[in-house]
Amino acid sequence: MNVISKKILIKIGSNVLTLSSGAPNKDRIEHLVEQVALLKKQGHQVILVSSGAVAAGRSQVNLPSSLDAVSKRQVLASVGQIALMNLYNSFFTNHQLVCSQVLITKESFSTREHYLNMTNCIEALLKCNITPIINENDVVSVTELMFTDNDELSGLVASMVQADELLILSNVDGIFTDHPTKPNAKLIRDFDNEEINLEDAISEEKSEFGRGGMLTKANTAIKIAALGVNVSIGNGTVPNITAQLLNRETGTFFKARHDKNKSAVKKWITNSGTFSKGKVYINQGAHQALLSNQANSLLPVGIEKLEGDFKKGDIITIIDCNGNEVGYGKASYGAEKANVFQKKHNQPALVHYNYLTIK
Ligand SMILES: Nc1ncnc2c1ncn2[C@@H]1O[C@H](COP(=O)(O)OP(=O)(O)O)[C@@H](O)[C@H]1O
Numbered sequence: 444m445n446v447i448s449k450k451i452l453i454k455i456g457s458n459v460l461t462l463s464s465g466a467p468n469k470d471r472i473e474h475l476v477e478q479v480a481l482l483k484k485q486g487h488q489v490i491l492v493s494s495g496a497v498a499a500g501r502s503q504v505n506l507p508s509s510l511d512a513v514s515k516r517q518v519l520a521s522v523g524q525i526a527l528m529n530l531y532n533s534f535f536t537n538h539q540l541v542c543s544q545v546l547i548t549k550e551s552f553s554t555r556e557h558y559l560n561m562t563n564c565i566e567a568l569l570k571c572n573i574t575p576i577i578n579e580n581d582v583v584s585v586t587e588l589m590f591t592d593n594d595e596l597s598g599l600v601a602s603m604v605q606a607d608e609l610l611i612l613s614n615v616d617g618i619f620t621d622h623p624t625k626p627n628a629k630l631i632r633d634f635d636n637e638e639i640n641l642e643d644a645i646s647e648e649k650s651e652f653g654r655g656g657m658l659t660k661a662n663t664a665i666k667i668a669a670l671g672v673n674v675s676i677g678n679g680t681v682p683n684i685t686a687q688l689l690n691r692e693t694g695t696f697f698k699a700r701h702d703k704n705k706s707a708v709k710k711w712i713t714n715s716g717t718f719s720k721g722k723v724y725i726n727q728g729a730h731q732a733l734l735s736n737q738a739n740s741l742l743p744v745g746i747e748k749l750e751g752d753f754k755k756g757d758i759i760t761i762i763d764c765n766g767n768e769v770g771y772g773k774a775s776y777g778a779e780k781a782n783v784f785q786k787k788h789n790q791p792a793l794v795h796y797n798y799l800t801i802k
């Protein structure tokens with residue numbers, strides 16, 4: 444049966460890959476690679492985002508208690524990443540397939556150049572029928588430089604490569620209406636048709652090796668679905684889970700909202716909001732103009748206040764007269780010039796429409 448070739452990004456959480464002892468779950472990793480091999484045989488392109496380096500490192504080394512938490516995490520990840528990739532490499536080889544390692548940092552999304560370099564590399568690997576296995580570079584990404592977790596990383600990459608499907612594999616069947624251990628909790632199958640307050644349903648509690656928690660998964664899924672990617676959250680410990688999620692047989696599904704107006708540049712800007720170097724407060728008139736379906740740019744006449752010493756090319760956050768973040772844009776010039784032009788007529792746009800996204 445001919446299937447439509449899809450670009451599928453599969454994010455695998457630490458708990459899916461790790462035994463309770465902390466050692467890598469070799470049988471599980473082998474089965475996940477088996478599923479990747481089947482998807483590729485069906486004609487799909489597959490990218491993996493794999494957590495588990497820190498967890499794998501714990502089974503390799505005993506660390507001195509004198510080591511601080513950040514250094515511990517760096518050491519564990521640096522050692523564990525090798526163990527993890529060796530297992531992936533051996534299982535891919537068993538299927539006569541090639542995989543590769545791509546370690547990225549949050550800074551990789553901070554400039555258009557880095558973003559394009561990353562996109563180019565991943566697309567080149569896919570063209571060579573090589574499966575990229577992506578993880579955060581925990582050795583250099585510490586404290587505020589870190590992604591929230593690999594859920595956030597996988598969402599950014601899925602949007603960047605314009606994936607058709609993002610499968611987020613955790614150790615539960617999806618998002619439940621209450622904590623999964625509660626008797627009244629039921630699995631949410633179709634997120635868009637469920638009236639739910641995420642903060643009420645999802646407890647802060649994380650699984651043993653997880654970092655982000657279910658709320659980061661849900662928030663990532665909502666954001667990335669809005670950028671045109673179908674997202675499913677499912678249980679990576681279930682056999683053949685990838686096929687079940689793609690067939691919508693299980694898991695929590697977030698349907699892609701294909702926003703044709705969002706160009707690749709606008710998607711980059713939306714994804715780069717967390718790197719904002721400044722704030723621009725706009726008046727009601729400017730907000731209405733940006734919301735209209737004309738291609739309006741942000742003009743200085745509509746700017747009430749500026750914050751931050753942003754430079755030309757930086758991402759800045761757009762805030763409405765009620766103090767709500769309503770969008771992001773790439774500054775056409777720096778804060779110094781923006782302060783001179785502020786509130787004046789007939790001045791060059793601070794953010795051109797092509798580099799502007801409004802919620
Ligand atoms: N409403 C909920 N639905 C599903 N899981 C939930 C919910 N509330 C809290 N959780 C917890 O979130 C955990 C999954 O997040 P996380 O620990 O980050 O796993 P992962 O390693 O897959 O990223 C589950 O193991 C579960 O205990």
Ligand SMILES: N[C@@H](CCC(=O)OP(=O)(O)O)C(=O)O
Nearest residue numbers: 457494495496497592593654
């Ligand atoms: N780079 C880290 C990722 C940690 C992480 O995000 O874990 P998880 O929440 O289980 O996906 C590692 O490999 O351990």
